[in-house]
Amino acid sequence: MILVGTSGWQYRDWRERFYPAKLPQRLWLEHFAARFATVEVNNAFYRLPERDTFVAWRDRTPDDFCVAVKMSRYLTHIKRLREPAEPVARFLDRATGLGDRLGPVLVQLPPTMRADPVALEATLRLFPAEVRVAVEPRHPSWWTDDTRRVLERHRAALVWADRLSRPITPLWRTTDFGYLRLHEGRARPWPRYGRAALATWVRRLATAFPAGEPAYVYFNNDPGGAAIVDAVAFAGLARRAGLPVTRTPPARPATLAERAGNGVVTGSSDPGPSASPT
Structure with missing residues (x-):
């Protein structure tokens, strides 16, 4: 199963592109969750919400909705994985x-943090087995066998990351689930992804995760609603490849101007059916 969503849901420029103009912002989560089955919460990185x-x-x-949550920067960027017990427990x-x-x-580790497999292992062992963990190192010194073994030992996924329609991480399979973040495409209007780039990622996931x-x-390319458009396009390509995919809003046909551009598949700005999963 491919679970497709966006990194966050509270973007003002999504109003009238995805959220109806008169829909109160306090109801945006319900609107989003009726059209997607998962979301990645980034604001926990900056300020960890209370349990309530x-x-x-x-x-x-x-009931079928899934929330991926980004670890607080206190552990990753301030402590830099040192003394992880209290931050992880909190x-x-x-x-x-x-x-x-x-x-x-x-x-997600800081781009300036060099590889420290010992610190990473000490952090990962604090998570209970039932909690899936995905790790996104961003310094090239992490791309070693030692890092890969730590991830495999603790059944943590290496995040596959894309920027400008190119992988910026190794495409290691380190456990029985995958985690892909798409930060910025090369298509127009910026920062959308083109059809060929999305199709390539569909094939990579299909090969690595049966x-x-x-x-x-x-999709983390939120400006202008690009993440919504690209998530819909990606899901459509995956379905046409015969892969099971969680619900997404309906797609609309590309305009002549879009077809004359670079093959971007556009999603619907219409709110779509009220909740039915596909």
Whole structure:
């Protein structure tokens, strides 16, 4: 199963592109969760919400909804994985308020943090076995066998990351689920992805994660609603390839201007059907 969503849902420029003009912002999560089955929460990185907030997100979303949560920067960027026990315990105490809505925990490391497999292992061993963890190192010194062995030993996924329609990480399979983040495409209008780039990622996931193994895919190119458009296009390509995909809003046909551009597949700005999964 490919679970397709976006990195966050509260973007003002999505109003009238994805959210109806008169829909109050306090109802945006419900609108989003009726059209997508997963979201990645980035604001926990900057300020970890209280447990009550996570509980409220659980109560406001359907039973099949899944929330990936980004680890607080206190652990990754301030402590730089040193003394991880208290930050991890605090994070889990709050994020587990999501109950069965909790998806993978995203541990994104600073781009200036050089490889420290010992510190990474000390951090990963603090997560219970039932919590999936995806790690996104961003310094090239991490691309070693030692790093890969640590991830495999703790069944943590290496985040596959894309920028400008190119992988910026090794495409290692380190556990039984995948995690892909798409930050910025090369198509127009910026920062969208072109059809060929999206199709390539569909093939990579299909090869690495056979049916029955989940792959979480989040579009982080939010300006102008590009993430919504690209998530819809990606899901459509995956379905046409015969892959099971979680629900997405309906696609609309590309305009002549879009077809004359660079093959970007556009999604619908219409809110779509009220909740039916596809």
